[in-house]
Amino acid sequence: MAAKTHPGTVESTVPRLQLLDEQGAVHEDPKLSPYVQDIDTVELKGLYRSMALARRVDEEATSLQRQGQLVLWVPLRGQEAAQVGSAWATEPTDRLFPSYREHAVVFHRGVKPGQLLQLFRGHTAGGWDPNECNVNLYTMVLASQVPHAVGYAMGTALDRKAAEDAGEPAGEQTQAVVAYYGDGASTEGEIHESMVFAASYDAPILFFVQNNQWAISVPFSTQSRVPLATRAAGYGFEGLRVDGNDILAVLAATRYALDKIRRGEGPVMIEAETYRMGAHTTADDPTKYRQRDEEEQWGTLDPLERLEMFLRETHHVGDEYFESVANEGREMADELRTDVLGMTPPTFDEFFDKAYADPHSLVTAERAEYLDYQSGFAPQGDQDVSGSEGAHA
Ligand SMILES: Cc1ncc(C[n+]2csc(CCOP(=O)(O)OP(=O)(O)O)c2C)c(N)n1
Ligand SMILES: [Mg+2]
Incomplete structure (x- = not known):
């Protein structure tokens, strides 16, 4: 679906990449298709399961907040493909820098839902050890994680060079860094500074923007006259624009980008065009600023439904599988609820x-x-x- 545009919008020269279309059919793309050749039925089911479980946890957390058990919750509904697809493409050694909505990303790295909810219950200022799962902690200060990520990426490149200069054997693979942020954060000065540094120092970093069309009540059309991916060229590196509700395109684009980054060919930016289907947070009421027909249109582009159609029609996956995932989700949600209600607040x-x-x-x-x-x-x-x-x- 075309994003709402400003009258002054310049036609983009960066194509929007897609593999799995709105009807659940796959198309070839010369750039992306080679990166998902290995994705068979088993992998596809795994991708679906991760998205579905993240969505179930999201629903439970929303209910827990409504019942006064969490201070706040930040729903991810609608962004599952952008998050699972990108995280799936990373190596466990790659360092990820989330903002505050990347729940499916941190779950992929082994953070337990209960650990994350401790943060939203106000029981911890962190939730996990960044060095155990290679994921930095959430940050609420928009864009602040991005210069941190660039600095980290520059540091890894310098360490690698120092080791090479000292004649030490190079590590198995170049560690890449992924910085996650949103369309709203993309207009913070830190992002500009980060991109200048990343380009100048060829930092091994992927700037991964989830353009979910809204920064609380501010629409994307106010943040930018062009797709965000087009901005990368101004800094001197490649920007890819993908259908962020197409998990195959996101996975392929992230693999493509990380390969390039590991070859030392500088930073890459990916703009995943998606939609925040729910409220900004549980403290927000989107009916005050956006139209129901927009929500309904994006509702037809649900990333889970799209993959489900593909699994059913092309890979002949039946009800049994989808029911087993739904049951697993229910059990996970029950455990999470018990876990949260039993948490002892710190003094x-x-x-x-x-x-x-x-x-x-x-x-x-x-x-x-x-x-x-x-x-x-x-x-x-x-x-x-x-x-x-x-x-x-
Ligand atoms: C530096 C800073 N300015 C303002 C805010 C208030 N704020 C919190 S979230 C948000 C919108 C962010 O939108 P976006 O980057 O698109 O991310 P999304 O919430 O849509 O995932 C704003 C303005 C903040 N947290 N930090
Ligand atoms: Mg946004």
């Missing part, structure tokens, strides 16, 4: 221990001051919560 003083890796005298003093202040209150059981006074949290 506030624990946060002082997380400020620095090593003890710090100032933080130690602040912690003592805080504990002293807290000790001035009556123990929980003695509090009078019947009247209005003293009943506030």
Whole structure:
């Protein structure tokens, strides 16, 4: 579906790539098709399963937030193909830098849904160890992860060069870095700076933009007059524009990009055109700023339904498989709910221990001051919560 455009929009010279069309049929593309030759029925079922489980977790998390069990939730519905397809193309050694909606990406790297929900319950400031799964922590500050990712990519390239200069055997494969961000974040200055540095230093990085058409209530037509992929040329590297609801195109384009990056041919950018089907977060009401017919049109482009059509019609996968995935999703959601309801909140003083890796005298003093202040209150059981006074949290 064509994105809403501004009257001043310049016709794009970057073609929109697609392999799996809206009716669930595959077409050849000279650039992308070679990168998905190995994707057989087993792999396709795996891709479907990952998307479906991520969607089920997303639904459960939305309900948990509505029931007051999470502080906030950021729905991913609609973006499953962009996330699973791109993550699937990476090697476990590649370093990923998400923003805050990349749930399917972090699940692909082994982060458990319960670990992620601890963050959205306010029980942790992180959720996982970035060095264990090679995924940096979420960041809410738009675009801030992108210069970090470029710096990391420049560092890996320098390490590799230093090892080569010292005559040490080169590692098995060049580590690539993927920075995820959105159409709204793409207009932050950090992205421009990141692209200039990445191009100048030939950093092994993939800029992966999920253009979900909205930055909260601001439509994409306000962010850019051209598809974002066209911007890459201005920095001197390749930009690919893919149908982000077509998991095969996303997978192939990401593999193509990572191959190029590993050959030392500089950064690449991918714009995955997709749609945020739900609210921006559980604190948002999209009916205030977007039209129902737009949502309905994009609803016909659902990435899961498209892959399901292809699996059923071309790969003869039947109901049994889809039912087993749905059952697995239900069990996963039940476990997640039990897990979340059983989580014990950390005490506030624990946060002082997380400020620095090593003890710090100032933080130690602040912690003592805080504990002293807290000790001035009556123990929980003695509090009078019947009247209005003293009943506030
Ligand atoms: C530096 C900064 N400015 C503003 C915000 C407030 N904010 C949070 S999300 C968002 C929209 C981001 O849109 P986009 O980059 O398209 O990502 P999406 O939420 O659509 O995935 C804004 C403006 C923020 N978090 N950080
Ligand atoms: Mg967006």
